[in-house]
Amino acid sequence: MNEQELNDLRREYSLKSLNESEVKASPFDQFDIWMREAVNSMIPDPNAMTLATSTFEGKPSARIVLLKKYSDKGFAFFTNYESRKAKNIIQNPYGALVFYWPELERQVRVEGKIRRTSDDESDQYFKTRPEGSKIGAWASPQSSVIPNRKYLERLMADFEEELKGRTIKRPPNWGGYILVPNLFEFWQGRPNRLHDRIQYSLINKQWKIERLAP
Numbered sequence: 225m226n227e228q229e230l231n232d233l234r235r236e237y238s239l240k241s242l243n244e245s246e247v248k249a250s251p252f253d254q255f256d257i258w259m260r261e262a263v264n265s266m267i268p269d270p271n272a273m274t275l276a277t278s279t280f281e282g283k284p285s286a287r288i289v290l291l292k293k294y295s296d297k298g299f300a301f302f303t304n305y306e307s308r309k310a311k312n313i314i315q316n317p318y319g320a321l322v323f324y325w326p327e328l329e330r331q332v333r334v335e336g337k338i339r340r341t342s343d344d345e346s347d348q349y350f351k352t353r354p355e356g357s358k359i360g361a362w363a364s365p366q367s368s369v370i371p372n373r374k375y376l377e378r379l380m381a382d383f384e385e386e387l388k389g390r391t392i393k394r395p396p397n398w399g400g401y402i403l404v405p406n407l408f409e410f411w412q413g414r415p416n417r418l419h420d421r422i423q424y425s426l427i428n429k430q431w432k433i434e435r436l437a438p
Contacts, residue, residue, distance in 0.1 A: 237413030329413030
């Protein structure tokens with residue numbers, strides 16, 4: 225596409241508003257309201273979120289992962305501990321999340337420190353996964369270079385045979401992480417690009433609510 229074609233990809237936002245006087249005192253409560261509205265709106269993959277991490281040198285990378293649990297303790301996702309994102313987290317434990325729900329003209333940004341969940345939490349979640357996903361966690365050498373698709377399918381078939389008829393336990397190199405927030409931003413699209421942006425900053429264990437210019 226050329227520059228003009230990209231510039232033509234423009235739409236106006238609605239008259240919905242987000243006011244600092246109306247949001248919840250806790251950003252977790254505000255997030256819960258928006259997440260439930262996203263789910264109830266039948267948006268595809270409302271728990272999909274961009275996870276941004278970086279190396280100790282500050283070289284960033286980002287990818288879409290699925291939110292599997294949230295509370296006032298943080299936002300949890302699960303992955304291979306030998307993946308690129310996991311290696312980034314070892315080097316630099318600070319990360320960021322972005323939820324984008326275009327149908328609702330909303331976006332949520334979350335920043336904070338990432339740590340592993342407990343083995344028990346990882347085990348409990350792993351038990352809820354479909355059998356194919358459990359086997360896939362064993363089979364995939366996530367983020368490693370592989371020769372072709374058939375190599376991966378052969379690994380999957382080998383593990384299916386090995387684990388047939390057995391209770392599939394969580395691989396030792398697979399489990400959960402939780403991002404513990406210190407900053408939230410709730411974004412609501414508005415006409416003329418004058419969007420509403422409400423920021424929550426954690427200061428001395430208290431959440432400070434402020435409006436940001438769009």
